[in-house]
Amino acid sequence: MNHSHPQLDPVLASDWIVAARAVDVAEKPLGVTLLGRRLVLFRTAEGVHAFSDLCVHRGAALSLGCIRDGRLVCPYHEWEYGADGACVKIPQLPAGQAIPLKAKAETFPCEERYGLVWVNLDGSRPSLPPYPEFDAGSGFRNVVWGPQEVAANPPRIVENFLDVGHLAFIHQGYLGVPDHAEIGDYRMLEDEDGPYSEEIAVFQPDPDGSGQAKHVYYTYKILRPLVVRFTKRDRENGNLMSIMLAVRPVAEGKSVAYGVLSFNYDTGTTDEEIVEFQDMIFAQDKPIVENQKPENLPLDLQAELSLRCDRVSIAYRQYLKKLGVALGTA
Ligand code: FES
Ligand code: CO
Numbered sequence: 001m002n003h004s005h006p007q008l009d010p011v012l013a014s015d016w017i018v019a020a021r022a023v024d025v026a027e028k029p030l031g032v033t034l035l036g037r038r039l040v041l042f043r044t045a046e047g048v049h050a051f052s053d054l055c056v057h058r059g060a061a062l063s064l065g066c067i068r069d070g071r072l073v074c075p076y077h078e079w080e081y082g083a084d085g086a087c088v089k090i091p092q093l094p095a096g097q098a099i100p101l102k103a104k105a106e107t108f109p110c111e112e113r114y115g116l117v118w119v120n121l122d123g124s125r126p127s128l129p130p131y132p133e134f135d136a137g138s139g140f141r142n143v144v145w146g147p148q149e150v151a152a153n154p155p156r157i158v159e160n161f162l163d164v165g166h167l168a169f170i171h172q173g174y175l176g177v178p179d180h181a182e183i184g185d186y187r188m189l190e191d192e193d194g195p196y197s198e199e200i201a202v203f204q205p206d207p208d209g210s211g212q213a214k215h216v217y218y219t220y221k222i223l224r225p226l227v228v229r230f231t232k233r234d235r236e237n238g239n240l241m242s243i244m245l246a247v248r249p250v251a252e253g254k255s256v257a258y259g260v261l262s263f264n265y266d267t268g269t270t271d272e273e274i275v276e277f278q279d280m281i282f283a284q285d286k287p288i289v290e291n292q293k294p295e296n297l298p299l300d301l302q303a304e305l306s307l308r309c310d311r312v313s314i315a316y317r318q319y320l321k322k323l324g325v326a327l328g329t330a
Pocket of ligand 2: 160161166170171281285
């Protein structure tokens with residue numbers, strides 16, 4: 001029997017990986033695949049939990065079961081598992097017989113933060129990536145975006161999000177215009193949270209919905225191998241918009257993207273309209289990302305030709321190389 005998990009990258013297993021939107025982990029257990037592993041997410045009064053989606057009795061998928069009195073109930077013979085994974089009820093056992101100690105589900109650290117549910121596969125519980133826009137009192141309105149399935153490995157998706165040079169073409173009319181494709185020079189810096197760019201001037205046709213074209217200033221930051229962010233600043237009015245992108249590796253060549261969009265100003269649009277706009281932008285990126293070659297991001301910086309404006313991408317590749325991320329890299 002094969003117990004190996006070929007997609008289980010140890011660096012990513014030691015991190016928090018986005019598993020779902022928090023609103024999707026509700027009364028019903030939710031099955032998700034993360035780094036090739038099938039998990040079940042569920043919610044009790046204490047919060048969210050992640051187990052292997054596997055009942056130790058006869059291997060039924062616990063995600064087909066239900067939650068009863070704060071316990072995860074297997075659909076097949078209704079064994080009941082407590083939040084710590086221990087089986088607390090076996091209906092078939094005659095009275096007085098003890099529940100076998102081995103009747104336990106495999107559990108993983110699971111946290112709800114930023115409107116998303118995060119899972120840490122190796123139990124090391126690192127800190128969650130910082131995203132202060134979501135904190136109470138930040139003055140930002142936050143909108144959760146996703147899930148969006150992509151037929152690509154995560155690093156290509158993340159690098160696309162960090163790529164400033166494509167805005168004028170792939171998103172022309174929205175995030176840039178071809179006649180103003182030049183990217184102002186900038187440097188990469190680093191603090192304790194990770195590498196980040198200085199402000200990068202990007203010419204946009206209508207950055208604030210007023211119809212006035214102008215330069216806005218992007219700052220990109222790499223927080224984790226699969227969690228990055230940018231802030232777009234309008235120097236004239238102080239408007240800030242941030243997006244945190246988090247990508248879930250499902251299996252080889254398959255990922256799911258999530259995001260949090262944050263605004264310190266009134267966008268004049270509903271949450272649904274904000275999500276719709278982001279879906280439209282993402283749909284423009286998707287065919288590019290799904291067809292890039294090689295599928296895996298080359299970490300050898302000589303393998304692809306880079307410009308000075310690609311410094312964020314280069315920093316991302318160096319970051320992945322330093323951490324030793326294997327999934328989706330070459
Ligand atoms: Fe889960 Fe039997 S397979 S209770
Ligand atoms: Co794009």
